[in-house]
Amino acid sequence: MDQQTKQALKHDQFIDTTHKGLDWASENRHVVIVTSAILLAILIVVVGGFVIYNNRSNAASVAFGAAMQEYQTPLAEPGQQVPPGIKTYATVAERAKAANQLFMAAADKYNMEPDGKTARYFGGLTYLEEGNNGAAESTLKQVASGWNSELASLAKLSLANLYRQTGQDAKAVDLYNELTAKPTTSVPAGLAQLQLAELYESQGKPEDAKKIYAKLKDKDAKSAVGLLAAQKLNPSAAPAALQR
Numbered sequence: 633m634d635q636q637t638k639q640a641l642k643h644d645q646f647i648d649t650t651h652k653g654l655d656w657a658s659e660n661r662h663v664v665i666v667t668s669a670i671l672l673a674i675l676i677v678v679v680g681g682f683v684i685y686n687n688r689s690n691a692a693s694v695a696f697g698a699a700m701q702e703y704q705t706p707l708a709e710p711g712q713q714v715p716p717g718i719k720t721y722a723t724v725a726e727r728a729k730a731a732n733q734l735f736m737a738a739a740d741k742y743n744m745e746p747d748g749k750t751a752r753y754f755g756g757l758t759y760l761e762e763g764n765n766g767a768a769e770s771t772l773k774q775v776a777s778g779w780n781s782e783l784a785s786l787a788k789l790s791l792a793n794l795y796r797q798t799g800q801d802a803k804a805v806d807l808y809n810e811l812t813a814k815p816t817t818s819v820p821a822g823l824a825q826l827q828l829a830e831l832y833e834s835q836g837k838p839e840d841a842k843k844i845y846a847k848l849k850d851k852d853a854k855s856a857v858g859l860l861a862a863q864k865l866n867p868s869a870a871p872a873a874l875q876r
Contacts, residue, residue: 688742688744688745689745689746689747691742692738692741692742692745692746692747692748692751693747695734695737695738695741695742695747695748695751696735696738696747696748696750696751698734698738699731699734699735699737699738699751699754700731700754702727702730702731702734703727703728703731703735703754703758705719705720705721705727705730705731706718706720706721707720707721707722707723707724707727708720708721708722710722724761725761725762725763727761728758728759728760728761728762729758729762731754731758732755732758732759732762735751735752735754735755735758736751736752736755736771738751739751739752739755746780749775749778749780749783750783752771752774752775753772753775753783753786753787755771756768756771756772756775756787756790757790759771760790760794765794765798768790768794769791769794772787772788772790772791772794773787773791775787776788776791781814781816782816782817782818783818784816785811785814785815785816785818785819786818786819788807788810788811788819789807789811789819789823789824789827791803791807792804792807792808792811792827793827795807796831796834801831801835804831805828805831808824808825808827808828808831809824809828811823811824812824812825812828820857822848822851822852822855822857822858823857825844825847825848825857826844826848826857826860826861828844829841829844829845829848829861829864832844841864842865844861845861845862845864845865846861846865848860848861849861849862849865
């Protein structure tokens with residue numbers, strides 16, 4: 633078969649295929665239209681959802697930023713000279729109460745966005761600072777049960793400290809052990825163990841505390857946790873080690 637014949641056959645096959653495609657589209661016009669409409673609708677939903685998510689994420693960041701700015705407002709002692717136009721608070725509790733309202737508003741409105749979830753954690757912290765232990769516990773528990781492991785571990789650490797302050801040592805011990813078993817970047821196992829050792833010291837259990845300090849010192853003597861543990865074991869020798 634010569635080259636010219638081959639080209640003619642290919643051309644005929646292309647025409648046949650094109651005609652068949654056009655015939656199918658003509659016969660199934662309704663299906664084509666419906667399918668195209670569905671695909672277009674899906675595309676609109678995806679693009680619209682992306683735009684909405686970005687808008688909500690940006691709004692959540694703005695709300696969280698405003699709350700954090702309030703939380704960082706300086707404190708002023710009675711009689712202290714404050715430059716004109718500078719906002720201050722007289723007490724930590726007063727500042728925490730004002731910031732808490734903004735944090736919780738952001739958390740409730742943007743509860744699905746990352747900044748909204750972080751705002752709820754800070755809501756728990758500011759409840760603690762204003763002395764509202766009940767609201768602090770329930771808020772921190774909500775964060776601790778969330779899917780964000782970094783925030784959850786921070787919330788558990790704050791809960792453990794709350795339990796220590798309110799005489800619920802057994803609950804604090806459970807949380808420190810849980811954090812040790814499942815460490816995160818924000819709350820490494822060593823930090824949880826240090827907190828647990830300090831709790832044992834406050835309970836009058838120095839031997840239990842020393843066991844933890846010794847284990848931490850031996851595990852990583854040059855880390856911050858290891859140096860702190862060494863300081864606890866030998867306070868007089870530790871300052872020189874910390875300066876190296």
